[in-house]
Amino acid sequence: MLICGECGSLFERARTIVERHGLDTPPYEELLVCPCCGETSIFPACRCDLCGEWITGEYIKTLDGDRICGECYTRHDAGDY
DSSP states (O other): OEEETTTOOEESSOEEEEEOTTOSSSOOEEEEEOTTTOOSOEEEOEEOTTTOOEEOSOOEEOTTSOEEOTTTOOOOOTTOO
16 A cells, blocks of 8 residues: 555555656656546555554564554653563
């Protein structure tokens, strides 16, 4: 799944556009853009298996394959009871 950093839309595939920059012959620049707003700020995303929110950055992956966002995960010291 992908998420747009500009409008927050979720989508499976980005749209490809060709920017010619006024050139008549290749090479042209191919850009991946959000299909909703056309912006290029696209990030991979996955759901947190605990809260269901979309994760776009770092996450914790447990041994059984669950993905947990930073909000659901808190680090504790062995002395904490």
